[in-house]
Amino acid sequence: xxxxxxxxxxxxxxxxxxxxxxxxxxxxxxxxxxxxxxxxxxxxxxxxxxxxxxxxxxxxxxxxxxxxxxxxxxxxxxxxxxxxxxxxxxxxxxxxxxxxxxxxxxxxxxxxxxxxxxxxxxxxxxxxxxxxxxxxxxxxxxxxxxxxxxxxxxxxxxxxxxxxxxx
Numbered sequence: 001x002x003x004x005x006x007x008x009x010x011x012x013x014x015x016x017x018x019x020x021x022x023x024x025x026x027x028x029x030x031x032x033x034x035x036x037x038x039x040x041x042x043x044x045x046x047x048x049x050x051x052x053x054x055x056x057x058x059x060x061x062x063x064x065x066x067x068x069x070x071x072x073x074x075x076x077x078x079x080x081x082x083x084x085x086x087x088x089x090x091x092x093x094x095x096x097x098x099x100x101x102x103x104x105x106x107x108x109x110x111x112x113x114x115x116x117x118x119x120x121x122x123x124x125x126x127x128x129x130x131x132x133x134x135x136x137x138x139x140x141x142x143x144x145x146x147x148x149x150x151x152x153x154x155x156x157x158x159x160x161x162x163x164x165x166x167x
Contacts (some may be wrong), residue, residue, distance in 0.1 A: 005050045014043050017059060020130065021066050024140065027125040028070050028118070038073060042066045063140045112162045116155060123148055124155035 005013070021042055026035035042065045046053065053061065113121055126132045126140070134148045141148070 023130045027122050038069045120151045120155035123151040
């Protein structure tokens with residue numbers, strides 16, 4: 001059923017989905033500002049195209065538009081993955097040794113995530129960081145639940161092989 005959204009319906013759609021769309025783009029790009037900009041542009045496109053929107057399927061459309069915007073931007077910019085550059089320890093005071101160890105682990109984790117194939121990394125981060133279920137990831141990504149499971153298993157194997165703390 002297609003119909004024009006009211007401002008209130010659009011606001012509710014935005015409030016309910018912006019964070020997830022932004023996180024999806026953050027997983028893909030590793031850049032907070034870019035993810036926020038592309039997420040806002042996604043909703044702008046929804047507002048502009050609203051006469052063509054099927055309300056029950058709008059969530060899938062949001063991720064499709066976001067993905068298309070990301071790919072377009074990626075081709076232009078060729079940005080590298082930089083997900084954890086702005087990560088901070090949540091209010092805990094660490095000793096200098098603990099802080100150094102944390103920084104080393106964070107850098108190694110970031111490098112391993114950069115090296116991970118994009119499809120596996122995206123599924124891994126959507127599951128672990130955004131706490132999405134496999135069926136939600138499948139819907140967003142446009143793949144089967146089995147494909148999500150396979151990518152997740154490969155991502156975990158990749159991490160296990162490449163993330164050795166004592167190296």
